[in-house]
Amino acid sequence: MSLKISVIGTGYLGATHAACMAELGFDVIGVDIDAAKVAALSRGNLPFHEPGLPELLRKHVDSGRLRFTTDYAEIADWADIHFIGVGTPQRADGHGADLRFVDSAVHELTSRIRGSALIVGKSTVPVGTARRLRGIIDTEAHSEANIALAWNPEFLREGFAVADTMRPDRLVIGAEGGTAEALLREVYAVALAAETPLIVTDFETAELVKVAANAFLATKISFINSFAEVTETIGGDITTLADALGHDIRIGRKFLNAGVGFGGGCLPKDIRALQARVSELGLSHTMGYLAEVDEINLRRRERVVRLANSMLSDKLVGARIAVLGVTFKPDSDDVRDSPALDIAVRLFNAGADVLVYDPKGNNNAAERFPRLHYANDLPEAVAQADLVLLLTEWAEFKALVPADLEDVVAERRIIDGRNVLARGQWEDAGWEIVGMGQHHPPLDGEL
Template sequence: MTVIGLGYLGAVHAAAMAELGFEVLGLDVLPHKVELLAAGKAPVYEPGLEELLRKHVAGLPGSTGRLSFTTSYAEVAAFGDVHFVCVNTPQKPGEYACDMSYVDAAVDALAPHLTRPALVVGKSTVPVGSAARLARRVAELAPAGEAAELAWNPEFLREGFAVEDTLRPDRIVVGVTSERAERVLRQVYAGPVGEGSPFVVADLPTAELVKTAANAFLSTKISFINAMAEICEAADGDVVKLAEALGYDDRIGRKFLRAGIGFGGGCLPKDIRAFMARAGELGAAEALTFLREIDSLNMRRRARMVELTRETLDGSLLGKRIAVLGAAFKPDSDDVRDSPALNIAGQLHLQGAEVTVYDPKAAENARRVFPTLRYAPSALDAAQGAHAVLHLTEWREFRDLDPAALGEVVSTRHLLDGRNTLDPALWRKANWSYRALGRPTA
């Protein structure tokens, strides 16, 4: 099989497919990314990925040799029976809609080389209706004609757990138009299915919708508990206790009920916006009007964290030194796309604060986005002389910080917990003022 597009999704998928026993050829149009992967180095930080690369990349000592890389579409077409398309689908600049240009370019480049029966499998998150259009395009451009089929197999990866999610997925969804395509994909995923992963067969539009609907639901659940945090602040309630009590209801569950600065990353924000845009194109805009408020509420949390910091520092950010713990949008990732943590750090800086950021893995990516911020090699270095410390990405090492030791290097002991994962009693015992969204101040 082949994997086209070797970013976050593609690199993980290629390595995991090699782990499942397949001969895999990965393609990317960026030569430096291909060279990096061919050396067994991951283009992104993802736990377990580099170990898989070193285990399978051809030419590395002791590897299985099942995984190799190229920039040639002709080589990919000659090599593969199944071609996974894993390219990016970002938000269009100035619009809510999804930018399909990378997917279209990949299909247009691959299809003319398909001279024998093949299955092209989309994994990228796309607007519903895209797969049917692309299926027609593949059949039109491929010398093999209708023997070159298209199916859709959305990904449900969680950054930080992507390798595990690929090898042992909680479900496998395939959108197909023929028994042959279903049979091929059952062979591809025979290992995970044999270990108990459900295999859901659907039509093309339903398979596309599963991914966008899942992200819309998760976004809604996160923003719901953040809306409750706003109510708790107004009523002097505790959103953490509220979430705990709600979580015992098995119809609701505990996951995604942690109030804080909201969601970010390369999926949820742009996917719910693209979903709204596509619903409008289909004449069903009213069905998703609630997502506009979900998006608005999510972005409002970032502004509220900035305001909470200002309140803590006696009404002014000008000249105040602030340590920001975290730049990635979530822990166990170096992804800073639409990161609430980095957005808040940038807002504080633009409003006159001297901001120093520490993140265990995402500092270099953050520096490329916000080069005017200061970056430190450790939490203690970031906190030197700080008037406030903001906890904005819930890395495990931040939960393990010693409040007394950190207190020795700051100017004033103000902690603002943007993720509601630190222990207020522990920090207050060390004479820190502890503030968090949706929680009592005392």
């Protein structure tokens, strides 16, 4: 008999996991306390942008294999496996992770389960969380219940979430005892048959894998951006430098791209939560370098603002600036901690007339910062612009050539915040173009 699966939390992670589990052939119920979100998903409507996921959602809502509810009682003894995919945002009073939603999900399930079940955490949590939850389950479980616990971290990339769920580059299971491993091997049978690496380990290692991966990725991005600060000051080609480093098999070329820095709902909060957790463990010196990783990342945003001011001859106030892209990465509508949106807001606060265009992110950005002006398309955004900023490397922006803009802008100035344009082509067409890591006369306050 096929396993029945519930997924607690129907945000980016939960909705993706639920739809993909249905695609693998399981009967799935998604659970969320947000009745409006549940109603939308039940109609097959996805409240965020993720390529390929809307079609998967509608397919399995229509087939009846996937449905949604707000009622924990409906799934407590119905499902064999309960995946927890709720958010763990940064706490309002510090850098630590807010675990209220994870704790609530475990309490709600534990209080209702009467038979055998497996609870599987997928949310990104501080190390030690699963061990603590195991204690809660042992204390609160009904005498008739037999509840196993495992931690199975997600490694989704926005824009590739369906592929990353269906064909992951690795699977990690943190568990005690063989029951959890056996059930999860059944869940992931297709991926395992395709020889996806499987790491079975303890709770703590499974919890650390995700935050360690994000900390390493953030460090790599800030590493190349620290060298961009050097080449901006003294000269040198940051892209060639990155290419040369990338040929070293110990390093690799991926994510060695100088730019405006990282953002999104994972990297910034996860490296801060990791620092907070090791500090709680009395090991604050161990992850001290992450504070500098974070600081380098934030400096890139201010660098772009100061560069814009310099290119406008200190006449930022009243200047018309076109911002192309406000999501933290392409193929996503996610503007959480987006460096691009932060730069747009900083320019607006400095007195510039900022007009934003993003293929998918305008609505989410407008909810956060309604005072910015949002264009419906690229021509509207760049019309009569004194300066153009390319801040998210959407395909339509990467494909731009000077002729696309030169008859509509007021001045031929552009900042390539992602180093994706052919600089020589733009310079030959009479544009002043500056990329990240490119040598530039010292800005105010720089030596």
